[in-house]
Amino acid sequence: SQQGEEDPQALSIQEGENATMNCSYKTSINNLQWYRQNSGRGLVHLILIRSNEREKHSGRLRVTLDTSKKSSSLLITASRAADTASYFCAVPRNSGNTPLVFGKGTRLSVIA
Amino acid sequence: NAGVTQTPKFQVLKTGQSMTLQCAQDMNHEYMSWYRQDPGMGLRLIHYSVGAGITDQGEVPNGYNVSRSTTEDFPLRLLSAAPSQTSVYFCASSQGGAGNTIYFGEGSWLTVV
Numbered sequence: 001s002q003q004g005e006e007d008p009q010a011l012s013i014q015e016g017e018n019a020t021m022n023c024s025y026k027t028s029i030n031n032l033q034w035y036r037q038n039s040g041r042g043l044v045h046l047i048l049i050r051s052n053e054r055e056k057h058s059g060r061l062r063v064t065l066d067t068s069k070k071s072s073s074l075l076i077t078a079s080r081a082a083d084t085a086s087y088f089c090a091v092p093r094n095s096g097n098t099p100l101v102f103g104k105g106t107r108l109s110v111i112a
Numbered sequence: 113n114a115g116v117t118q119t120p121k122f123q124v125l126k127t128g129q130s131m132t133l134q135c136a137q138d139m140n141h142e143y144m145s146w147y148r149q150d151p152g153m154g155l156r157l158i159h160y161s162v163g164a165g166i167t168d169q170g171e172v173p174n175g176y177n178v179s180r181s182t183t184e185d186f187p188l189r190l191l192s193a194a195p196s197q198t199s200v201y202f203c204a205s206s207q208g209g210a211g212n213t214i215y216f217g218e219g220s221w222l223t224v225v
Binding site: 001029030031033035040041042043044045048050088090091092093096097098099100101102103104105 | 116143145147152153154155157160162170171202204208209210211213214215216217218219
């Protein structure tokens with residue numbers, strides 16, 4: 001069944017460094033989303049990238065999508081302690097008007 | 113400015129008890145979903161609804177019931193609680209399915225003893 005899978009499971013970096021997280025999925029998709037979850041809170045939408053887009057930017061976030069490799073990456077530049085959170089990719093469960101399914105997430109720790 | 117509201121925030125149940133997790137959204141979204149989050153397992157889809165009167169199963173529906181009598185509300189019922197249902201439950205809503213931004217509630221922490 002379809003599911004996004006993030007890599008690495010955990011990442012620890014110093015403030016100011018860049019953080020890169022990857023997501024792989026199994027079947028063809030029309031779009032892919034990234035979400036962030038602070039400890040003890042609900043998930044918050046970060047960015048959506050469609051299958052006809054290879055790269056998308058939003059502030060310090062850069063997302064790429066390689067449909068031939070069925071993978072996406074999320075880059076956070078110049079990370080801050082406030083970026084400490086878990087990050088999830090989400091892909092459509094099936095084709096059509098379908099819910100999203102999420103991976104297990106990457107836990108990012110940014111050390112000040 | 114409420115968004116998606118879940119109640120209760122915390123609940124402790126005894127094995128075999130039943131309860132309902134409430135979820136309400138004020139954004140007039142057609143799509144609503146319930147996920148559970150367990151350590152090391154990510155979010156797993158329990159049930160979802162594409163509109164009032166329409167529900168469908170996700171990956172882990174066993175032991176749970178849902179109904180969607182109004183656009184605003186999507187309650188999740190645990191019929192006979194089991195320790196395996198100890199989890200954090202998230203309700204979410206969106207204008208449509210995949211391709212739309214999902215808005216999550218703050219979660220309901222459920223412990224079954």
